[in-house]
Amino acid sequence: MFVLCMTCNTRMGIVSRYSDLLFKAGGNILEINQYNETDSGLFFMRIAFVLTDESKQETLTSELTELATRLEARWTLHDQTQPQRVLLMVSKFDHCLIDLLYRWRIGELKMQPVAIVSNHPRESLGAVDLYGIPFHHLRVTPTTKPQQEARLLDLIQSTGTQLTVLARYMQVLSDEMSTHLQGQCINIHHSFLPGFKGARPYLQAWKRGVKLIGATAHYVTPDLDEGPIIEQDVERINHADTEETLIRKGRDVERRVLARAVRYHLQGRVILNGARTVVFPD
Numbered sequence: 001m002f003v004l005c006m007t008c009n010t011r012m013g014i015v016s017r018y019s020d021l022l023f024k025a026g027g028n029i030l031e032i033n034q035y036n037e038t039d040s041g042l043f044f045m046r047i048a049f050v051l052t053d054e055s056k057q058e059t060l061t062s063e064l065t066e067l068a069t070r071l072e073a074r075w076t077l078h079d080q081t082q083p084q085r086v087l088l089m090v091s092k093f094d095h096c097l098i099d100l101l102y103r104w105r106i107g108e109l110k111m112q113p114v115a116i117v118s119n120h121p122r123e124s125l126g127a128v129d130l131y132g133i134p135f136h137h138l139r140v141t142p143t144t145k146p147q148q149e150a151r152l153l154d155l156i157q158s159t160g161t162q163l164t165v166l167a168r169y170m171q172v173l174s175d176e177m178s179t180h181l182q183g184q185c186i187n188i189h190h191s192f193l194p195g196f197k198g199a200r201p202y203l204q205a206w207k208r209g210v211k212l213i214g215a216t217a218h219y220v221t222p223d224l225d226e227g228p229i230i231e232q233d234v235e236r237i238n239h240a241d242t243e244e245t246l247i248r249k250g251r252d253v254e255r256r257v258l259a260r261a262v263r264y265h266l267q268g269r270v271i272l273n274g275a276r277t278v279v280f281p282d
């Protein structure tokens, strides 16, 4: 199966042009989603299709390129039989990492984990099964971040990483690194953004006395906790909760929000729209 994502200035006939092109190329559309953003005049579309004759893929790609040029469209085409190479990053809290690895092991997340990176030694993860995925301890201090990030960048390039997931990685990536990874790095923030940014959102939530806590998965940008949001969810809490019970209740929300965001990204269901996203959920 292939997934085509495109965005361009809206006009009549975009859907029919693509569906006609795919039909003539022997493509069978399995799922199609589109959205017209009236304010901006932008059009967004995702088409999942199979090719009845795989040998036509090259011709199809050149025809799609021509059409995108005529439409001045931004587009991507992913062969879903080629799982994306994913680098997972973690600090002390491993619940999101373990959850992603479990969903990968049972086939829910179609990805190819290529490395697990932590700023803490392997022992900090205890007896967690990493299924033979190479583990890299990249220690960092405020003064060694450039060197550490140079090693991280080497690893991302040498493993052919296509998606980096910050699964409770608690170090701020530099402007250079987050810009280099634009649209290819997803972070799980343990609050319902824009509320309670920073490193201790559950303490902030407890002090504020909120009745709902949440989690937010977003693409990483140089602006801390400001990246385009992919997915969010909440959990009801009450006056009797402490920071500890919020951290416990928060773990479940973080796990499901990050897993959904990673799945949507891997399935080509997220299209960047400036500082926001268009998401076609499954």
Ligand SMILES: Nc1nc2c(c(=O)[nH]1)N[C@@H](CN(C=O)c1ccc(C(=O)N[C@@H](CCC(=O)O)C(=O)O)cc1)CN2
Binding pocket: 166, 169, 170, 171, 172, 173, 174, 175, 178, 187, 188, 189, 190, 198, 199, 220, 221, 222, 223, 224, 225, 226, 227
């Ligand atoms: N460029 C970005 N890098 C990271 C982002 C981001 O949005 N843009 N998100 C963080 C994750 N995060 C919240 O979700 C977060 C992590 C860490 C901190 C923080 O203040 N860290 C301190 C050090 C904390 C420590 O050593 O324990 C720091 O880096 O000085 C705030 C928010 C991941 N990276």
